Amino acid sequence: MKLLTYLVAAVALVTGPSVASRSLISGVDGAAAMAGQPPAPPNRIISLIPPMTETLFAVGAGPQVIAVGSFDNYPPEVEKLQRVGALLDPDVERILSLRPDLVVVYESQTDLRAQLQRAHIPMYVYRHAGLADITTTIRDVGTRVGRAAAATQLAQNIEQRIAAVRKRVAGLPRPSTLVVFEREPLTLRGIYASGGIGFINDMVTAAGGANAFADVKREAVQATTELVLARRPAVIIELRATVAPGEDTRREVATWNALSTLPAVQQGRVYLFSDQRMSIAGPRVGEVVEILGRTIHPEAFAPGH
Amino acid sequence: MTPAPLGGRLLKTLPWFAVLAIAAIVGGPLIGSTHISLRRAFDPAIPFADNVDAQIFFVARLPRTLAGALVGSMLACAGVVFQGLLRNPLATPFTLGVSAGAALGAMLAITFGWSFAWIGIPAAPAASFIGSLAAVAVVYALARARHGGMSTNVLLLAGVTMNAFFSALILFVQYFADFAQTYRILRWLMGDLDVSSYQPLVTALPLVVISFAVFAWLARPLNLLSLGTDNAATHGLDVTRAQRAAFISASLATGAAVSVGGPVGFIGIIVPHLVRLMVGSDHRVVLPASALFGAAFLIGCDVVARTAISPVELPVGVITALIGGPFFLWLLVRKS
Numbered sequence: 099m100k101l102l103t104y105l106v107a108a109v110a111l112v113t114g115p116s117v118a119s120r121s122l123i124s125g126v127d128g129a130a131a132m133a134g135q136p137p138a139p140p141n142r143i144i145s146l147i148p149p150m151t152e153t154l155f156a157v158g159a160g161p162q163v164i165a166v167g168s169f170d171n172y173p174p175e176v177e178k179l180q181r182v183g184a185l186l187d188p189d190v191e192r193i194l195s196l197r198p199d200l201v202v203v204y205e206s207q208t209d210l211r212a213q214l215q216r217a218h219i220p221m222y223v224y225r226h227a228g229l230a231d232i233t234t235t236i237r238d239v240g241t242r243v244g245r246a247a248a249a250t251q252l253a254q255n256i257e258q259r260i261a262a263v264r265k266r267v268a269g270l271p272r273p274s275t276l277v278v279f280e281r282e283p284l285t286l287r288g289i290y291a292s293g294g295i296g297f298i299n300d301m302v303t304a305a306g307g308a309n310a311f312a313d314v315k316r317e318a319v320q321a322t323t324e325l326v327l328a329r330r331p332a333v334i335i336e337l338r339a340t341v342a343p344g345e346d347t348r349r350e351v352a353t354w355n356a357l358s359t360l361p362a363v364q365q366g367r368v369y370l371f372s373d374q375r376m377s378i379a380g381p382r383v384g385e386v387v388e389i390l391g392r393t394i395h396p397e398a399f400a401p402g403h
Numbered sequence: 404m405t406p407a408p409l410g411g412r413l414l415k416t417l418p419w420f421a422v423l424a425i426a427a428i429v430g431g432p433l434i435g436s437t438h439i440s441l442r443r444a445f446d447p448a449i450p451f452a453d454n455v456d457a458q459i460f461f462v463a464r465l466p467r468t469l470a471g472a473l474v475g476s477m478l479a480c481a482g483v484v485f486q487g488l489l490r491n492p493l494a495t496p497f498t499l500g501v502s503a504g505a506a507l508g509a510m511l512a513i514t515f516g517w518s519f520a521w522i523g524i525p526a527a528p529a530a531s532f533i534g535s536l537a538a539v540a541v542v543y544a545l546a547r548a549r550h551g552g553m554s555t556n557v558l559l560l561a562g563v564t565m566n567a568f569f570s571a572l573i574l575f576v577q578y579f580a581d582f583a584q585t586y587r588i589l590r591w592l593m594g595d596l597d598v599s600s601y602q603p604l605v606t607a608l609p610l611v612v613i614s615f616a617v618f619a620w621l622a623r624p625l626n627l628l629s630l631g632t633d634n635a636a637t638h639g640l641d642v643t644r645a646q647r648a649a650f651i652s653a654s655l656a657t658g659a660a661v662s663v664g665g666p667v668g669f670i671g672i673i674v675p676h677l678v679r680l681m682v683g684s685d686h687r688v689v690l691p692a693s694a695l696f697g698a699a700f701l702i703g704c705d706v707v708a709r710t711a712i713s714p715v716e717l718p719v720g721v722i723t724a725l726i727g728g729p730f731f732l733w734l735l736v737r738k739s
Contacts, residue, residue, distance in 0.1 A: 169581060169582075185582070187578075279583065280583050280586070280587060282525055282527055282587075283516075283517075283525055283526060283527075284525045284526075285525045285599060285600065285602075286599040286600075287525075287595070287597060287598065287599055288587060288590060288591070288595065288597075290586075311714075314714055314715065316715070319714070319715060320590070320715065320716055322436070322463065322597045322599075322709065322716055323462060323463035323467075323597055323599040324435050324436060324437055324459050324463035324464060324597075324709075325436060325437065325714055327437075327455060327458050327459045327462065327463055328436075328437035328455070328459060330455065339581075339583070356462060356599070356600060357458060357462065358451070358452040358458070359452060359453060359454065359455045359458045364452075
């Protein structure tokens with residue numbers, strides 16, 4: 099048996115991230131499962147993915163995390179942890195030297211995954227998907243790190259929170275909503291908006307809006323001036339992870355006045371959120387859906403409603 | 404062999420190029436990813452603030468078409484001038500480091516989130532223009548330091564080296580950029596003409612006028628330079644002055660074009676060669692013809708870019724390369 103593992107490892111080394119190495123990972127993962135007992139929860143976790151880092155801390159696995167990615171900054175506890183690169187530039191040497199027993203990676207990090215497989219380091223492979231997948235992932239990763247009960251609780255809270263918003267906005271007219279992630283400052287150039295798939299599109303739908311680009315089945319759409327004018331959004335929501343130095347929110351919102359035929363501009367319904375939560379598909383999505391609901395349907399959240 | 408008189412040749416060729424350019428400028432705004440009613444767009448009874456068709460026409464399409472015309476003609480002319488100055492058919496407006504300097508400037512603005520507006524120009528275009536000027540200044544200083552005048556060899560080597568050096572700096576700065584910024588930088592590097600207002604065009608206009616004035620004067624000196632610098636000097640040309648004028652005007656034009664539309668590739672090499680294949684190599688014909696044809700060509704490419712897979716758009720640089728490359732090869736083969 100041991101010889102076989104060595105052989106497979108040798109083949110994997112020669113052929114790189116190929117079929118052989120893929121069977122190796124299922125071997126590593128499958129070993130404990132075959133023995134019929136759950137694997138011991140990992141104690142040296144490295145997470146390179148911000149929403150997953152947040153999830154680990156939210157389910158109480160924070161003390162098991164030993165290092166995070168360069169862009170992780172929530173919760174504040176991560177500031178004390180080591181940084182080991184990020185999506186495009188993972189520091190493989192440092193990751194290996196920390197002897198992790200679980201590394202949370204993104205699906206597209208194929209090189210890193212191949213290297214971790216060769217080193218027999220277990221992985222949790224993550225990929226962004228829809229809003230519903232977020233709670234599934236929370237339960238899944240919670241079980242994996244031995245925090246199943248806390249994860250279930252967290253997932254239920256999020257689902258209840260989202261369901262409450264859905265209930266409030268049910269039956270209300272759905273205004274066409276443009277969600278902008280990116281744009282050149284002080285001009286309407288280089289607009290990137292949410293397309294019809296992905297968790298941001300799902301959050302807008304849950305909050306009672308109709309995504310202006312729901313028919314474009316992509317996560318992000320480069321929206322030209324013409325497209326924005328033609329789609330006539332009634333609400334424009336701009337999401338920014340951080341505020342740029344010297345940025346004047348009021349002036350940025352006023353930039354949209356150039357497109358004065360837009361119902362959103364005519365009715366003063368252009369909103370700019372400098373809020374990191376908004377673009378992280380993690381445990382705070384419940385709060386975000388609530389914020390979006392209040393923004394799109396303030397009447398549904400008015401006291402006495 | 405005596406060539407036909409210049410006036411006759413200009414009359415025989417330029418009107419066709421002018422018709423092409425005007426057709427592109429008039430036709431460009433009529434085509435788009437959405438359908439608009441022209442009657443509504445030009446109906447003065449509907450207030451502009453409520454006229455969607457008019458806003459699509461005047462805020463989205465027309466500035467974009469004009470940006471295409473401006474960027475296309477500037478890059479095409481800059482290509483002609485650089486090829487003449489360096490006496491190298493492979494020279495492009497980006498050979499001497501102008502675009503790399505511009506890219507570094509834009510990159511710094513995007514990465515460090517500068518959102519100031521400098522005399523009404525947003526940070527990224529302003530920084531890209533300053534970056535291109537810095538690159539030009541360095542290359543120019545180097546080319547002058549070696550010789551009393553300007554050595555085109557040193558110019559070429561300095562330009563290529565600066566390109567490599569700036570590219571290294573770009574990668575270094577990229578290290579500090581987050582995802583969204585990296586994506587924006589990538590898109591900026593592909594070129595984009597959706598200017599969404601007339602402001603960038605108005606700001607670039609003084610540079611356009613100056614560059615074109617110098618280009619008009621340059622046509623004869625470039626013809627002489629094509630005989631070699633010694634030959635040109637015996638014909639009474641102040642070679643250094645002509646080279647300096649060519650270098651500075653073409654660099655300014657490139658910097659202005661890049662700050663409006665990003666580094667749109669291929670225009671500066673394909674258009675001049677296409678035009679030469681059609682009208683010969685006299686710069687007095689090639690320069691105005693390239694200006695007109697460059698405008699028409701880039702507008703045409705942009706129409707394809709924004710309609711090919713609508714509602715999503717391709718970067719116009721992809722189209723210039725995809726259309727320009729094979730067309731150029733076809734013309735080469737047909738000619739021989």
